[in-house]
Amino acid sequence: MRAEDTGRAQGRDDRPRACPSTPCRSGASVLGVTTGVGRLAYLPMPVFVDSAFEARLEASGRPESRYRFTGPCVEGECAQWTGARCGVIDHVLDDPPGPERAGAAGTALPGPFLPSCSIRADCRWFAQRGAAACAACPSIVTDVGGSATYRSTRP
Numbered sequence: 001m002r003a004e005d006t007g008r009a010q011g012r013d014d015r016p017r018a019c020p021s022t023p024c025r026s027g028a029s030v031l032g033v034t035t036g037v038g039r040l041a042y043l044p045m046p047v048f049v050d051s052a053f054e055a056r057l058e059a060s061g062r063p064e065s066r067y068r069f070t071g072p073c074v075e076g077e078c079a080q081w082t083g084a085r086c087g088v089i090d091h092v093l094d095d096p097p098g099p100e101r102a103g104a105a106g107t108a109l110p111g112p113f114l115p116s117c118s119i120r121a122d123c124r125w126f127a128q129r130g131a132a133a134c135a136a137c138p139s140i141v142t143d144v145g146g147s148a149t150y151r152s153t154r155p
């Protein structure tokens with residue numbers, strides 16, 4: 001077990017979790033907006049995405065490249081699920097930097113302050129990797145055109 005692998009240590013893995021990098025769709029919520037320097041600006045509270053909002057976001061193209069969305073972690077129904085955990089945050093923290101972490105150098109070590117984030121109590125990534133996940137989280141872009149963090153089918 002990893003030192004920061006907090007979920008199992010605290011017995012919290014059985015309850016539903018929130019995905020911090022879910023696709024844009026009606027019923028999801030906007031977690032944050034990717035800024036021009038590639039860092040996520042977290043919203044104070046997630047903003048619900050209804051079908052009209054989804055259509056507007058889709059019309060502008062690849063919303064997951066510009067926003068991060070949150071919704072229920074669907075575990076085995078997600079291509080990123082490894083059988084017992086989310087493979088995205090493990091990949092980001094454990095594997096060599098890839099394009100989904102472009103510009104993220106130096107952000108993986110947790111500092112004294114975690115991002116101000118409204119879903120921490122339920123977050124899948126935080127449950128798995130604790131503060132290390134939050135240290136990397138602001139630099140993660142869901143859709144960088146097909147990567148280990150997103151099975152993009154978009155052009």
Ligand code: SF4
Nearest residue numbers: 020117120123134137
């Ligand atoms: S900042 Fe931490 S708790 Fe919030 S979405 Fe990112 S990993 Fe989850």
